[in-house]
Amino acid sequence: MKGLFLTLEGIDGAGKSSHIDALEALFKAQGRAVTRTREPGGTPLAESLRTMILEQPMDPLTESLLVFAARRDHVVRVIDPALARGDVVLCDRFTDATFAYQGAGRGFDPAVLSTLEAWVQAAPQALLQPDITLWFDLPPETAAERLAGARLPDKFESQPVEFFRRVAAGYAARAAAAPRFARIDASRSREQVWQQVEAVLAERGLVAADSGARA
Numbered sequence: 001m002k003g004l005f006l007t008l009e010g011i012d013g014a015g016k017s018s019h020i021d022a023l024e025a026l027f028k029a030q031g032r033a034v035t036r037t038r039e040p041g042g043t044p045l046a047e048s049l050r051t052m053i054l055e056q057p058m059d060p061l062t063e064s065l066l067v068f069a070a071r072r073d074h075v076v077r078v079i080d081p082a083l084a085r086g087d088v089v090l091c092d093r094f095t096d097a098t099f100a101y102q103g104a105g106r107g108f109d110p111a112v113l114s115t116l117e118a119w120v121q122a123a124p125q126a127l128l129q130p131d132i133t134l135w136f137d138l139p140p141e142t143a144a145e146r147l148a149g150a151r152l153p154d155k156f157e158s159q160p161v162e163f164f165r166r167v168a169a170g171y172a173a174r175a176a177a178a179p180r181f182a183r184i185d186a187s188r189s190r191e192q193v194w195q196q197v198e199a200v201l202a203e204r205g206l207v208a209a210d211s212g213a214r215a
């Protein structure tokens, strides 16, 4: 069976992670093997880099290089082998996050990011890209309200709302340019958000219409 690469994207606090358990259950109920992972991270080396990226101040080029270094290790050790086995890879963030955060958020040159992407995601036929990207779209003010008090903010979560407006605009631009994006209105209740996720997967023929899984 052909592997399926599904990524979840959105600003911090958009509600992505709240649906990963249900996504895993949904695909497993269809008889699929699932590899769950995240970025930055997903391998011991990439998780070490994640700690640096999320905790230490650095300039946007350093940040971009570390994010792509982590991604290279992740792609080679986890994502490529899982897709070759025919797994569904559920990845909490991937390269769209780099264009949104380092590109739109930090103002770093997207042409340099595209070059790094080409090196890191090089594949025999074409660039490795997600088959589908669930984009959890939520106003930054609502995300900030949801995150307030929920956990200790990391380097990115401590950024002002203007930063997240730019990140959100970055995601919107990526989504407008690539049909693999499916916009999820993340301002709804958890149940309504999950219903949108299920509907999108069914519309795209990735799961059976009435799968029975619940968020």
Ligand SMILES: Nc1ncnc2c1ncn2[C@@H]1O[C@H](COP(=O)(O)OP(=O)(O)OP(=O)(O)O)[C@@H](O)[C@H]1O
Residues within 6 Å of the ligand: 010, 011, 012, 013, 014, 015, 016, 017, 018, 019, 146, 147, 150, 186, 187, 188, 189, 190, 191, 193
């Ligand atoms: N639909 C919803 N309505 C209200 N609150 C929600 C909803 N979905 C998630 N939340 C809450 O919002 C907060 C952020 O959710 P979650 O951790 O899933 O977001 P995230 O996109 O994974 O964030 P991050 O990328 O920063 O880890 C959590 O406290 C979660 O319980």
Ligand SMILES: Cc1cn([C@H]2C[C@H](O)[C@@H](COP(=O)(O)O)O2)c(=O)[nH]c1=O
Residues within 6 Å of the ligand: 012, 038, 039, 040, 054, 067, 092, 093, 094, 095, 097, 098, 099, 101, 102, 156, 157
């Ligand atoms: C992949 C990737 C991530 N980031 C940022 C986005 C988030 O603020 C954190 C990851 O935290 P999460 O709770 O696991 O979502 O990292 C980034 O700036 N660039 C990237 O490429």
